[in-house]
């Protein structure tokens with residue numbers, strides 16, 4: 061059982077949690093994730109560890125309420141308990157000095173690039189972040205990221221904030237303007253694919269963090285299969301980060317949609333139950 | 345007490361069938377198929393044993409249970425005592441009675457097998473273990489002292505559970521680290537409820553816990569902490585029982601289409617995560633109409649019978665060899681047939697065909713014929729050129745074997761590994777080439793059996809005990 065020590069709302073249905081998990085805190089490196097199961101009947105799902113303090117033994121993670129599990133998590137309060145947390149899983153990001161690094165985050169992906177922004181900056185890179193959101197209200201972690209990078213570019217689809225357009229427009233202009241040595245993209249699959257297409261022609265090394273469906277998260281089931289460079293790899297142990305130019309995004313997208321109708325049903329039932337069901341967490 | 349029977353009278357008694365639930369009833373859910381012997385049936389079956397002077401059955405048993413002795417006790421109605429006799433060499437009889445391939449072990453060599461049907465040793469083992477548990481008479485013999493030595497067991501499968509229990513009985517402080525949120529290994533995530541009810545497993549785990557063993561779930565050794573970290577925490581001896589959890593795929597075209605599962609994923613969703621109770625439980629599973637399971641082992645049987653229970657109209661085994669070569673337990677094949685499972689022998693998939701949304705819709709297969717024996721001693725299947733045909737499927741479960749879990753060797757340098765990634769040990773002591781580390785079960789054998797994993801566990805515990813006491817210096 062893991063008690064929620066602190067909960068912070070970062071945005072609409074976007075929450076940051078702090079729990080005490082000393083083993084994970086000690087060994088976690090940027091890019092790694094945990095698997096959670098909130099209550100006895102819950103599913104196992106991955107979340108990136110956004111920060112960790114080996115001294116206090118605390119870890120932080122951020123959840124965007126999209127399906128039942130993340131909405132249930134976000135409905136928990138400080139003092140509530142999460143039944144299972146295991147990690148840190150996946151390969152750590154091979155952070156190193158490239159020169160100029162562009163970190164591109166879209167939607168929830170912004171929460172995932174935040175720890176990478178910090179790590180690559182600390183490794184001595186010149187860091188430029190490009191954050192994209194549909195509209196101003198959905199933009200998250202702007203100040204946190206701004207204070208950790210050399211330049212921040214914001215785009216919104218509707219132009220309500222920053223530059224109107226997509227992150228790829230901003231990235232293209234950036235690459236025209238100056239030499240970029242390494243690109244990291246995390247966000248919706250179409251966004252990552254578009255970034256990969258853009259940097260492939262220019263021969264700029266690009267890394268994406270994939271979010272395939274997972275069950276165990278330790279390499280035991282193969283639910284997380286991704287096709288990279290023509291080979292089948294397991295997202296949870298071989299990733300979650302891969303060379304963007306080798307990822308088959310079409311297969312990823314299709315596999316991510318495999319349980320859509322069931323996920324919708326689960327969410328519908330959860331929402332229909334209303335507030336009362338949050339009591340199940342940590343309990344039977 | 346019944347009168348002493350003559351061997352002739354004993355041999356005249358036909359083998360007593362295991363009472364079972366009707367196929368049409370049982371495929372509606374996941375309830376256990378076998379109902380177990382009643383005390384009367386067990387005593388009657390026990391009368392068939394000839395009490396051989398040189399019992400071949402004991403030799404056939406990988407852990408050499410004193411079979412004639414426990415059967416004698418059953419005949420006399422001393423069920424609890426019979427259970428204790430088994431437990432001297434087998435820590436998990438309720439499980440082994442259900443899942444051991446007896447027809448390849450003790451029952452295969454039972455003298456009665458030559459003339460007719462062997463004594464139902466497995467059914468009897470199961471009976472006494474269940475009897476003991478249901479009477480609530482499971483006696484826990486704790487050491488009553490502590491040696492002050494600490495041992496770490498990695499993996500809570502049958503191998504790890506056995507080591508942990510044995511070491512605790514010898515007074516050592518034992519912690520079991522398990523990656524998943526539940527104990528049991530394959531027994532929990534793989535073998536379905538209809539063959540091994542969770543309550544049986546829980547009782548066994550509880551027994552080990554009451555011996556004083558601490559279970560630490562949600563802990564992946566190599567990730568949450570390395571072996572060296574644990575050493576620094578004061579653990580002096582280690583047992584790696586991390587199993588063969590890496591699913592093999594065939595590497596054929598279309599294998600990543602939606603609807604194609606590894607057996608591990610399919611069974612984990614249904615057993616560990618209870619997907620058959622979706623949406624009450626949150627984990628979903630695709631319920632196919634036409635489900636093909638590739639393989640012929642116990643895993644394949646479990647998967648195909650699971651598919652049937654999830655409502656498949658056609659639940660099919662597709663196996664590249666013939667019936668005789670199937671490694672599955674005979675009872676599972678029989679049950680599968682009764683439940684309307686289709687068997688396609690000498691058939692193998694060559695590629696999967698998908699629709700535009702990425703879902704599998706058909707499978708192209710090729711027919712095989714059996715050539716000369718291969719290294720496994722079974723006749724090698726050879727494809728018949730031009731025999732390709734397609735089968736309509738909407739779910740495929742790939743059950744073509746597993747490989748040793750690579751996690752520990754990947755996160756701790758220096759382990760000597762075999763050709764398939766198995767950890768190499770001294771077969772007598774189960775000692776690896778790394779200081780203080782023993783290993784056993786599927787991690788050294790590749791996919792094997794519960795009883796062999798358990799046997800390894802017992803042997804390893806013996807040498808670990810000596811090692812901890814400074815009496816075994818490798």
Ligand SMILES: Cc1cc2nc3c(=O)[nH]c(=O)nc-3n(C[C@H](O)[C@H](O)[C@H](O)COP(=O)(O)OP(=O)(O)OC[C@H]3O[C@@H](n4cnc5c(N)ncnc54)[C@H](O)[C@@H]3O)c2cc1C
Nearest residue numbers: 499501502503523529530565586587642785786792793794
């Ligand atoms: C579906 C299926 C049906 C089967 N049916 C039968 C049968 O009828 N009869 C029979 O005899 N055998 C059967 N088998 C085989 C049998 O289950 C195995 O041989 C046996 O379970 C092996 O035991 P083990 O303890 O070595 O490993 P496992 O049971 O595989 O247990 C290993 C455990 O270690 C954990 N682990 C792995 N790595 C780590 C780590 N780094 N840190 C912490 N924990 C870790 C795993 O999560 C797992 O719980 C079947 C197997 C399957 C898959």
Ligand code: SF4
Nearest residue numbers: 393394396401454455
């Ligand atoms: S071989 Fe058969 S008959 Fe002989 S002791 Fe064993 S179980 Fe009994």
Ligand code: FES
Nearest residue numbers: 277279281282296
């Ligand atoms: S999630 Fe099961 S192998 Fe990756």
